Amino acid sequence: MSMKYHHLSGFLCFVAAGVTLFTILNYTALGAETLVQRGQKLFKKCVHCHTYNQHQGHRIGPNLYGMFGRKAGAIADYDYSEAWKTADFTWTNKTLDTYLKAPHKMIPNNRMPFNGLSRADDRRALITYMKTIVVP
Structure with a gap:
């Protein structure tokens, strides 16, 4: 193989690796964005009873700001x-x-008049979104 083709094949491998990395990073970013968007849709049910901004008061349920x-x-x-006054845990993702x-x-x-979210992916989406709005 001539030196010209050797450099060309190395360059093409470099370009292919770059395109692959770019695709993976964009897919990951798109996946995270989609997760947040799904969580935002799910959270719309929560705002009927909860607020989430630091300077808002409570509604039927407590303000969620700073809960984690x-x-x-x-x-x-x-x-x-x-029941809540005797709860003995700290709010974490888990x-x-x-x-x-x-x-x-x-x-x-x-x-709380909420029966839960049975789908793990819905819970993950909701928690991911909540961490974008209730964390100080």
């Missing part, structure tokens, strides 16, 4: 049910996923 890393049932100016899957199983006798 906070102890459940711990907002001082919200009137939680006894605890929120467990709660969203079966709210009344995790917190029996809670007043």
Whole structure:
């Protein structure tokens, strides 16, 4: 193989690798964007009862702003049910996923009129979106 073709084949391999990497990165970004968009659609049901901006008050349910890393049932100016007042966990991706899957199983006798999201991909999408709006 001549030196000219050797350089050309190396260049073509480099271009192919670049195109592959570009495709993977764009697919990943598109996948993340789609996940956030799906979560945003799911969250529209939550805003009937919850607010999520730092300076908003509560609705029927507590304001969700800053919930990740906070102890459940711990907002001082919200009137939680006894079930929530005795909840003993901190909100993380995992605890929120467990709660969203079966709210009344995790917190029996809670007043939230929500039966849960059975699909793991819906829960993941909702949590992904929530982390874009409720994290300080």
